[in-house]
Amino acid sequence: MNEPIEFKQSQALTLGVELELQLVNTRDYNLMRGAQELLERLAKVDHPGEIKPEITDSMIELSTGVHRRYDGLLAELQTMRDVIVAQADKLNLAVCGGGAHPFQMWKERRIYEAPRFHHLSELYGYLAKQFTVFGQHVHVGCQSGDDAIYLAHALARYIPHFIALTAASPFQQGVDTRFDSSRLTAVAAFPLSGRVPWVRNWNEFCGYFEKMRAFGVVESMKDFYWDIRPKPEFGTVEIRIFDTPLTVQRAAAVAIYTQLLCHKLLRERTPLESEDIYLVYSYNRFQAARFGYQGEFIDPFTQRHIPLAEDILATVAALDDDARAMANEDGLAAIREFTTAGRNGARWMRDKLEATQSLSEVVHRQTALWRSDLPVPGNEKDKL
Numbered sequence: 086m087n088e089p090i091e092f093k094q095s096q097a098l099t100l101g102v103e104l105e106l107q108l109v110n111t112r113d114y115n116l117m118r119g120a121q122e123l124l125e126r127l128a129k130v131d132h133p134g135e136i137k138p139e140i141t142d143s144m145i146e147l148s149t150g151v152h153r154r155y156d157g158l159l160a161e162l163q164t165m166r167d168v169i170v171a172q173a174d175k176l177n178l179a180v181c182g183g184g185a186h187p188f189q190m191w192k193e194r195r196i197y198e199a200p201r202f203h204h205l206s207e208l209y210g211y212l213a214k215q216f217t218v219f220g221q222h223v224h225v226g227c228q229s230g231d232d233a234i235y236l237a238h239a240l241a242r243y244i245p246h247f248i249a250l251t252a253a254s255p256f257q258q259g260v261d262t263r264f265d266s267s268r269l270t271a272v273a274a275f276p277l278s279g280r281v282p283w284v285r286n287w288n289e290f291c292g293y294f295e296k297m298r299a300f301g302v303v304e305s306m307k308d309f310y311w312d313i314r315p316k317p318e319f320g321t322v323e324i325r326i327f328d329t330p331l332t333v334q335r336a337a338a339v340a341i342y343t344q345l346l347c348h349k350l351l352r353e354r355t356p357l358e359s360e361d362i363y364l365v366y367s368y369n370r371f372q373a374a375r376f377g378y379q380g381e382f383i384d385p386f387t388q389r390h391i392p393l394a395e396d397i398l399a400t401v402a403a404l405d406d407d408a409r410a411m412a413n414e415d416g417l418a419a420i421r422e423f424t425t426a427g428r429n430g431a432r433w434m435r436d437k438l439e440a441t442q443s444l445s446e447v448v449h450r451q452t453a454l455w456r457s458d459l460p461v462p463g464n465e466k467d468k469l
Contacts, residue, residue, distance in 0.1 A: 092230035095320030099226035100152045105219040109179050114448035116143035116189040119178045132168040140202045141194040141217045155341045155416035162333040170456045181451035184254030184268035184328025187444040191215045218268040221327035223340045225347045230287025233315040233322040237281045238357050239350045245373035251327040252377050253430025265377035265431035278310040283360040331430040341416025348407045397424045
């Protein structure tokens with residue numbers, strides 16, 4: 086008989102970030118096989134965090150250490166970025182953020198040589214290659230499994246915020262999808278995607294997991310592709326809905342925004358007595374993916390219909406005290422600036438296509454934006 090899942094206790098509200106990154110050639114900026122060679126080089130140089138392969142060999146994933154503050158998290162992300170870019174340059178590779186490559190063809194992808202990835206390819210068929218999309222995952226430390234389950238439900242209200250703030254996948258296979266985040270449609274194709282089931286505490290969750298394992302549907306938590314899931318081996322709740330942003334600055338800011346939301350939700354600890362919070366979940370999720378900041382948001386508690394950007398700014402204002410308590414005012418200020426400007430990665434990419442009439446040039450500029458802490462030289466409009 087399998088042992089019950091142990092939830093490893095973590096320091097509350099600590100943070101870790103994972104970013105999936107695109108590897109492109111420097112000729113036409115299409116995706117390029119190169120993960121193995123790049124990882125071999127990276128293994129020989131000192132760097133913080135962890136850098137590892139992902140399901141296809143045109144992508145890698147970086148994982149930071151544990152943080153509490155915006156400045157420390159941003160500094161580590163910048164260091165890791167710089168190390169990756171320096172080694173990629175030696176292989177004539179370029180690296181960029183974004184939730185989906187604008188014109189790559191999924192059938193050209195190769196599964197990375199690792200047993201788990203080949204197992205997934207056998208199980209999911211063509212979906213495995215179509216899963217060449219790129220996301221940011223944010224882990225928030227929890228002192229108990231009960232806290233992780235509470236936050237997994239309570240954060241569901243803010244899923245549209247996370248989508249709009251990081252949406253950076255307007256194009257797929259050379260076509261403007263008219264979505265700000267088309268990446269989410271690739272994730273939704275998997276049978277174990279969506280939202281965490283309605284369980285009220287860690288014991289109930291363990292009961293659910295054991296039933297799913299007894300059915301032979303899952304073997305571990307990795308088999309769930311939920312938008313938010315508990316991560317018991319880390320002692321965290323993991324938010325997985327974000328597109329990979331186009332800059333590490335935005336990646337750090339949205340991680341801090343997530344932390345501050347968790348701080349507020351745990352401080353107020355409003356009991357969630359029913360799953361009514363999910364009645365408008367899919368609608369709100371679609372609105373944010375399709376329209377970004379311009380989407381309509383339905384508050385699941387008040388039933389009010391309001392513009393999504395308005396709800397984000399109201400939430401930012403409500404988090405001022407939490408930002409001061411966590412000494413993370415700079416991270417929250419960045420979210421306010423992004424939302425007030427109404428610019429996310431999708432808007433930036435569409436602007437670049439309008440200016441250049443070339444998706445290759447859009448990706449070229451993405452690689453320049455990714456490697457810089459400043460607007461691309463000579464073009465202030467490249468600033469997000």
